[in-house]
Amino acid sequence: MNLSGKTRICALIGDPVEHSLSPVIQNAAFKHLGLDYIYLAFNVRADRLKDAVSGIRALNMHGLNVTMPHKIAVIKYLDGLDETASRVGSVNTILNSDGRLIGYTTDGVGALNALKSADADPSGKKVVILGAGGSSRAVSFTLAEIASELVILNRTFDRAKDLKNVLRRVLGNELRIKAAPLTDEYLKKELEDADILINATSVGMKPNSDDTPVKRDYLRKDLVVFDFVYEPLETRLLREARLAGAKVIDGLSMLIHQGAASFRIWTGMKAPVEIMMDAALKRIKQLKSSASNNVKEDAAL
Ligand SMILES: NC(=O)c1ccc[n+]([C@@H]2O[C@H](COP(=O)([O-])OP(=O)(O)OC[C@H]3O[C@@H](n4cnc5c(N)ncnc54)[C@H](OP(=O)(O)O)[C@@H]3O)[C@@H](O)[C@H]2O)c1
Structure with missing residues (x-):
């Protein structure tokens, strides 16, 4: 990964986000297609949502995923909604389009x-x-x-x-x-x-x-x-x-396909769904094996 001043930043905002698979899924897709993008996750408390959206503007971040509990509350801080998000009344994806923050829902x-x-x-x-x-x-x-x-x-x-x-x-x-x-x-x-x-x-x-x-x-x-x-x-x-x-x-299939639709909104490219799925399964396997190692260590204490 060659990060630079030109790297486009995408991120998840929600509370909690620590266990989210989205960074693994999206970074695997960016890497596979050689895109100069990075995906992070930020824990944003409900009382800091407005500040977080100001931060997205100030830092010129490119794309966001929004998860619980902000999917409805975030709407009032955006500049526009696509037709589906407007009908559903919920946003899980934001695109920064030349400084205008537009909300979408890919659920x-x-x-x-x-x-x-x-x-x-x-x-x-x-x-x-x-x-x-x-x-x-x-x-x-x-x-x-x-x-x-x-x-x-x-x-x-x-x-x-x-x-x-x-x-x-x-x-x-x-x-x-x-x-x-x-x-x-x-x-x-x-x-x-x-x-x-x-x-x-x-x-x-x-x-x-x-x-x-x-x-x-x-x-x-x-x-x-x-x-x-x-x-x-x-x-x-x-x-x-x-x-x-x-x-x-x-539910992983849903998560991947919803992430693939967000990926398309940010990059304009078809997402490599299988790569994203493999990355998620690999991470789940790692988490399982480290959890069972922890149990073994606890038992040995
Ligand atoms: N795979 C994915 O990508 C993906 C995406 C979104 C959500 N999800 C999952 O989908 C589930 C729902 O998410 P959400 O965002 O829709 O949550 P939500 O808005 O909080 O809605 C929760 C729903 O579950 C019902 N419920 C909760 N406890 C129940 C119980 N003990 N018995 C019967 N019904 C119960 C609630 O019924 P009441 O109205 O009666 O409270 C409500 O209909 C969660 O497990 C979430 O992790 C997965």
Whole structure:
């Protein structure tokens, strides 16, 4: 890597960011294509977000990823939004275009490309999505227009209902969108004839990796099961879906495809998705082996 005064700086801002795989993924892509770019990660507290955005301008940084808890709050400090970010009301990517900071969201396209790359195009299919938080919202905007039916199930029913109403208002009343509480009764009923199940809740995420949002009895061979959670890589939901013979897609695929879309916005180039995936898997393996070494060392003490 030949860093110089001309090197373009990209970075992630969020809180926390220490465990993010984005620096590994993006730097591997820059290196592979020989681009004079570098990607860093900055922990930015919510009360310093405004200062952080001023810093981006002052330092003329080129591109940003934005993660929790800043995806909505950052909008007020930007100069413009692309159409999708403006519809969704959330930003995960910023491009510094000649001093103007423009916000984008690549969550929806990331999920769509993860599905397509697993040969599970959701066009014309019935999709059941669990959760009505930030990621469900971004992805639902993309899916509602292309799926034959979108069913949103959420623990807090009112949030599912609100999301359905927003989607209808923005995208059109004729779309087939349903909202219901996330209960066994609705899961059983809606999964019977569904093609794709997406978990956009945090259920099953480390340290609660024994949890699953769906009983294994409702999983079957001709269902595609996509879990946004990527820690652990194989959640209990994905393990049980795999054992039921379903096609499974993990959260790392979503992370990579969403990062690939950000990469394209910053560089104008197609991202080397396989290189990014290899780099992420290598890092996950390293982290696992250093964690198990630590356990061994602790046991030896
Ligand atoms: N792979 C990727 O690239 C990627 C990208 C984005 C997010 N994610 C993952 O996706 C998950 C959701 O992220 P987000 O940004 O959408 O979070 P969020 O905005 O905080 O939403 C969380 C969602 O999970 C639901 N939930 C939380 N605990 C639950 C429980 N015990 N039982 C049932 N539902 C529960 C919430 O339901 P209520 O409304 O009832 O609270 C809400 O719908 C996280 O695990 C995140 O790490 C992955």
